[in-house]
Amino acid sequence: MLLTTSAEENYLKAIFKISEKEPGPVLTNALAAAMGTSAASATDMLKRLSDKQLVAYEKYRGVTLTPEGDRLATSLIRKHRLWEVFLVDKLGFAWDEVHDFAEQLEHVQGDNLTDRLDEYLNHPRFDPHGDPIPDAQGRWIRRPQVRLTTLTPGQKGIVTGVDDHTSPFLQYLDELGIALGVAIELLDRTAYDQSSKVRIAGKEYTLSEKASQNLFLRLE
Amino acid sequence: MLLTTSAEENYLKAIFKISEKEPGPVLTNALAAAMGTSAASATDMLKRLSDKQLVAYEKYRGVTLTPEGDRLATSLIRKHRLWEVFLVDKLGFAWDEVHDFAEQLEHVQGDNLTDRLDEYLNHPRFDPHGDPIPDAQGRWIRRPQVRLTTLTPGQKGIVTGVDDHTSPFLQYLDELGIALGVAIELLDRTAYDQSSKVRIAGKEYTLSEKASQNLFLRLE
DNA sequence: AAATATTTTTAGACTTGTCTAAAAATAAAT
DNA sequence: ATTTATTTTTAGACAAGTCTAAAAATATTT
Known part of the structure; x- marks a missing residue:
């Protein structure tokens, strides 16, 4: 050990x-x-x-x-993301509130804690930000996803993740009704500043290039 | 802060x-x-x-x-015991396995974590060892309890706590079927070594003075 | 290839928390 | 009341992790 x-x-x-x-x-x-x-x-x-x-x-x-270092780092990411699932799903925190807690919880040491937590949470494969959770053997599930900036107008996608975990961005998404699993259609891309005109739940919004860059989607 | x-x-x-x-x-x-x-x-x-x-x-x-130091210490005990409840009730650990984890978890800092955990656990008032959990205002519930060594033969009680939290003692209690809430009747006390003859769930056992000393009961 | 810029390492110092050994203060015993 | 024993504090050192400033190595430019 x-x-x-x-x-x-x-x-x-x-x-x-x-x-x-x-x-x-x-x-x-x-x-x-x-x-x-x-x-x-x-x-x-x-x-x-x-x-x-x-x-x-x-x-x-x-x-x-080294292989040992890689194993340890993977285990830390596993612990971090499992704790985030716990904080959101069980304790009711918002997805922008959990990072600092998880940052501490991931360092808690001891036999079986992680696996029991995993079991209790029903072996979640993604955390509240859509990031994959490695399993007990350190295996990852990577799912195909693209940034909103790569879509062509007319294409639709389902939100699967974010590439910016800060509160301002996540709260901004909350205001727009954007969450994991939400459908987004790219209506148009403004030539001038590369901002995205999108439809979400029937309503139209404009997302900056920066915001679009940080949204991951699974194509429909 | x-x-x-x-x-x-x-x-x-x-x-x-x-x-x-x-x-x-x-x-x-x-x-x-x-x-x-x-x-x-x-x-x-x-x-x-x-x-x-x-x-x-x-x-x-x-x-x-100081009052501030007292407040902080009380909050730490609250956190420790709430995490122990979580580990036993939710993750399924045994009562002798949770101390070291809770010792780490109690130091996790951040707004609201403790109160949300308390809420999630349904405001437990005692931890898995029967120790009282202070509420968010630092108030304690102390219940009357006595050691098995203070009973007189013929008296009965319900196990409400332990004064030794080590694995060997707790596992020994597990073997005897002694857990919180279990009824114990003191049948006799051996004059020679002060050991206790007791009846638990119909069966008779002998507990050393040391073990008897570490068992808290509520008198029936 | 020599000069310049960048990156990286070393050197020395600071903080937290620990240790051992010795000094100082307090308590107990004669 | 003086000696003896105990408790507590000080002094000096160490490890982990950090810092700034200076030296060394590497990369880039001319």
């Missing part, structure tokens, strides 16, 4: 998430930026994680997760 | 619990013993807690909680 601190775990998650977006080793600066810390602190931490065999780290060349 | 670390919170809880048993200021050594640490470390922490106005600390004279 391996002992890890919350700080170490947060770095592992950050490395995982950066690796997801850009293949290849994660650079110190990118990691420091993601963690909101200095490059010096990131270097210190990389040495610690390397000592614990959780990352493969080469000076000046960046860092990648 | 006041920021506290888990370490500080654990000291506050320890001070609270020692104060419950023995009135008057808590001495440094007693606190160090309760925390499993050295008197020097306890002194260090008392200075920090004193700076934060959570305790009233006088060198060589011991420490007491």
